[in-house]
Amino acid sequence: MNPVTVSSPAKVNLFLAVTGRRVDGYHDLVSVVAPLDFGDELRAQPAPEGFTLDCDRPEVPVDESNLVLKAARAYAAATGWRGGAHFSLTKRIPLGAGLGGGSSNAVAALRALQQLAGGLLPAAKLAEVAAGLGSDCALFLGNTPVVMRGRGERVDALPEAAMRRLRGRRVLLFKPGFAISTPWAYGRMIARGTDYLPAAEAEARLAAWMDGTGPAEDLLLNNMEAAAFEKFVALPLLLAKLRAETGVAVRMSGSGSACFALLGEDQVTAPLVARIHECWGPGAFVQEARLL
């Protein structure tokens, strides 16, 4: 059987309202998330049995802690499939960035195995297995912007008119040399206690945008920023400069540390890129992409 190669997109949270803590230790949220035309690539080579992984980037763990292998085991458990695969991951999405790289890789592994095994999992069961692997996994099952609720596992399509205001938009992703751990960021929200946006307010803001005609810029929100910005002051300093100098709409994505700017179709990125490298150093990650 031939190997299969699947793309594994990054995502940005255009709207992220963490609304409160849950009894299971997670947080409830309301978020509009868009996958991007930029991401990793996962190749699955059929093997007689067992699952193994290699990656072109040495900082990526290739042991059982990697979500690709967790996803493969979950797939085998859910279907009873007895085959195996060797996965090769081409990593482009930075780690600890809030760009969903690990979650996206997990869903890519499920997709690749669906192809190798002949589609053994019905769509509803695939969604259940994906949600079990991580809060951000379910959003990667489709290739369109979606609304996430619950801890992230409940995914709804956006109304067509709202979707049209997002799809194809140009974005500039940029990340400093440091990462932010998602559990740390949520931990800081708990400690601060003042950043939550009540669910009714979050839903009202989202509904107002969906019912209106405003562009993606009017939707942007992330109430995880305050917790991250308190410690990592390089983030708000650069975002404020970019806003003031170029007028772009900028936000942190998810729990950070990556941020993004919404770009106009004809906008020249050189001044933004120059400012990013000046503030965060020549090693800062910068990547242009489009919302899928």
Ligand code: C5P
């Ligand atoms: O589900 P996932 O493994 O991606 O979540 C990583 C960590 O982020 C969780 O252990 C939890 O601390 C935090 N989290 C949360 N609420 C969410 C998603 C993640 O508190 N909705």
